[in-house]
Amino acid sequence: MSRTRKLGIVGAVLILGIAAATVFLPGDDPLHEGKTVTGWALQLHAPDPAQRAAAQEMIRKLGPEAVPELRRLLRMPELVVRNRFWKNATSIPQPLRHWTAVVVGARKTTQVIPAACEAVCVIGPGAVAAVPDLAELLSRPDREISHPAARALGHLGPGALPALASALQSTNAEVRKLAAFGLGEAGPIAIGLATNLVEALHDPNKDVRETAVAALSRLGRGVLPILLDGLSNPDPLIGRGAAVAIAASRAPYILAFDALAGAAQSPDAGLRAASVRAIGELAGFHPRMIEVLRSALKDPSPEVQLAVLAALKARGKYAGQASADVAVFLANPAIDLRLGAAAALGYLAAPGDQEIVARLRTLADTGTMDDQAAAREALKVLAARAANPGNPGSVP
Numbered sequence: 001m002s003r004t005r006k007l008g009i010v011g012a013v014l015i016l017g018i019a020a021a022t023v024f025l026p027g028d029d030p031l032h033e034g035k036t037v038t039g040w041a042l043q044l045h046a047p048d049p050a051q052r053a054a055a056q057e058m059i060r061k062l063g064p065e066a067v068p069e070l071r072r073l074l075r076m077p078e079l080v081v082r083n084r085f086w087k088n089a090t091s092i093p094q095p096l097r098h099w100t101a102v103v104v105g106a107r108k109t110t111q112v113i114p115a116a117c118e119a120v121c122v123i124g125p126g127a128v129a130a131v132p133d134l135a136e137l138l139s140r141p142d143r144e145i146s147h148p149a150a151r152a153l154g155h156l157g158p159g160a161l162p163a164l165a166s167a168l169q170s171t172n173a174e175v176r177k178l179a180a181f182g183l184g185e186a187g188p189i190a191i192g193l194a195t196n197l198v199e200a201l202h203d204p205n206k207d208v209r210e211t212a213v214a215a216l217s218r219l220g221r222g223v224l225p226i227l228l229d230g231l232s233n234p235d236p237l238i239g240r241g242a243a244v245a246i247a248a249s250r251a252p253y254i255l256a257f258d259a260l261a262g263a264a265q266s267p268d269a270g271l272r273a274a275s276v277r278a279i280g281e282l283a284g285f286h287p288r289m290i291e292v293l294r295s296a297l298k299d300p301s302p303e304v305q306l307a308v309l310a311a312l313k314a315r316g317k318y319a320g321q322a323s324a325d326v327a328v329f330l331a332n333p334a335i336d337l338r339l340g341a342a343a344a345l346g347y348l349a350a351p352g353d354q355e356i357v358a359r360l361r362t363l364a365d366t367g368t369m370d371d372q373a374a375a376r377e378a379l380k381v382l383a384a385r386a387a388n389p390g391n392p393g394s395v396p
């Protein structure tokens with residue numbers, strides 16, 4: 001750092017010193033077993049697990065009593081000079097560094113605010129008064145602040161849901177994504193906003209769509225009927241997202257298989273791919289599963305074919321009857337399909353199937369480097385399964 005820049009920082013600190021000290025330095029907060037609420041909140045991020053546990057216990061004990069001080073911390077403004085000081089602190093001469101730190105404040109906002117958010121999570125619904133402060137933080141550009149705020153909102157119970165629902169309609173894509181994340185953190189209590197999340201599946205921003213999928217998968221079994229309806233939505237983005245959420249939630253086959261099998265016939269290749277992949281992830285085993293997957297292997301879309309190979313791999317030896325169909329893909333011109341086929345065969349082919357073992361060995365000897373690696377891994381898996389027949393390598 002140049003001398004001019006150092007002097008500029010120190011000069012700015014002198015100008016803003018009184019205001020900074022007023023906002024950031026500890027006030028007359030009461031002590032609780034030797035520490036202020038701020039001190040206990042900061043200890044929630046201590047490297048020592050015992051210290052973190054002690055801080056959690058104290059924050060729980062304080063409960064709503066700690067909320068006013070936590071709200072003060074959450075309302076801590078961004079002071080550019082202050083954060084810039086901490087970014088460049090090691091470049092400031094030692095005689096000035098300690099004095100400047102005292103004036104600017106002992107902690108960055110990116111330390112204090114996340115600590116306050118974590119304390120809110122520990123208290124839970126008892127800290128619902130902090131909802132407005134946390135909602136305001138969602139629009140902060142610093143992810144170290146906005147992400148913990150979204151998580152905290154998800155831990156405040158039903159009282160925080162209106163704020164998250166409102167944020168999901170923001171014109172700011174990052175705020176919409178954080179709102180979806182917060183609803184996922186809320187879990188099943190947010191089931192009433194499942195349709196809002198389904199609408200977010202056709203958000204123009206990919207990150208928002210993916211976060212909405214993850215959130216839907218965390219709302220519990222009660223969301224399944226809404227997701228199944230989403231499969232038939234005219235908007236293919238909603239259908240795809242619904243299928244991915246069904247897969248992530250490990251829905252029971254008896255409830256979801258028929259709808260997914262129907263969606264696997266959609267005109268939209270992306271929805272067909274998401275549906276067959278979800279079939280591979282369903283909990284339990286439907287008698288028609290392998291029939292549907294084998295049929296989908298004939299799909300003209302490589303995206304769908306690759307999804308089927310992944311689904312068959314997930315089914316393992318229970319999809320063994322599809323081994324010959326999958327082995328054909330070892331000679332496919334598309335490397336992704338060759339690699340997908342090799343990976344699947346390691347789990348679904350019978351270890352004693354000499355024809356498939358021979359094909360894999362040929363690929364391991366003559367294919368590209370990626371082919372060789374995939375084929376050798378498949379042979380390794382087959383050998384392990386032969387040595388331990390009781391381990392299917394996957395679940396039905």
